[in-house]
Amino acid sequence: MTFDRKIKIAPSILAADFANFGAECAAIEAQGADWVHVDVMDGHFVPNITFGPATCAAIRPHIKGVMDVHLMIAPVDPYIDAFAAAGADVITAHVEAGPHIHRTLQAIRAAGARAGIALNPGTPASAVEPLLDMIDLVCVMTVNPGFGGQKFIDMTDKVCALRRMIGDRPIHIEIDGGVDPDTAPLVARAGADVLVAGSAVFRGGSVSNPEPYGDNIRAIRAAAEGVYA
Ligand code: DX5
Numbered sequence: 001m002t003f004d005r006k007i008k009i010a011p012s013i014l015a016a017d018f019a020n021f022g023a024e025c026a027a028i029e030a031q032g033a034d035w036v037h038v039d040v041m042d043g044h045f046v047p048n049i050t051f052g053p054a055t056c057a058a059i060r061p062h063i064k065g066v067m068d069v070h071l072m073i074a075p076v077d078p079y080i081d082a083f084a085a086a087g088a089d090v091i092t093a094h095v096e097a098g099p100h101i102h103r104t105l106q107a108i109r110a111a112g113a114r115a116g117i118a119l120n121p122g123t124p125a126s127a128v129e130p131l132l133d134m135i136d137l138v139c140v141m142t143v144n145p146g147f148g149g150q151k152f153i154d155m156t157d158k159v160c161a162l163r164r165m166i167g168d169r170p171i172h173i174e175i176d177g178g179v180d181p182d183t184a185p186l187v188a189r190a191g192a193d194v195l196v197a198g199s200a201v202f203r204g205g206s207v208s209n210p211e212p213y214g215d216n217i218r219a220i221r222a223a224a225e226g227v228y229a
């Protein structure tokens, strides 16, 4: 994984066909996805349940690029090694998921993965400040985590504050929730480089008709890159 600040589109397989993850991952990559975003939910930290490390390990051989695992679970620490062994390139934990985020980030890097920290909409940018030298990614949630297809919550000021705080450090700013061609420019302009999108990528397509995935990815990327034009 090399670092750059170019716009990267990370489709969330939360909006894919759960009976066909392997083919869905291959389809979105063939249609231009940069990263694959994998949402793990436990029915405790968030009100929904998805899947765990065994599913991530099963998906891994179908992803050529970056597997970006977003843990919406509490506790986190007992499962870090299992997600790293499953082949996660990035493991992101929520700052709200427990009292020891510093220890969690240490454990993620010790397990050989890139460390991400996610902030719920109600959590300020300042929560990241003491952890800047321990992270490779900050995920700014623009919905309350738990479900796909929710309305975008404007976190532009938080993204701007994080961008300033990060300076020249090689830390990605990822946006997760409600990203589509209308909202992507707002966060790209504020300094985000990884755009997660579930419904806005998978809508209209399927593994047997994957071209709409490509159209959707290109539309989000063009909207985000347009802010630099
Ligand atoms: C929400 C998840 C998101 C979700 C985004 O808890 O973390 O990754 O899949 O879905 P959309 O793009 O539909 O808001």
Ligand code: ZN
Pocket: 012, 037, 038, 039, 070, 176, 196
């Ligand atoms: Zn996510």
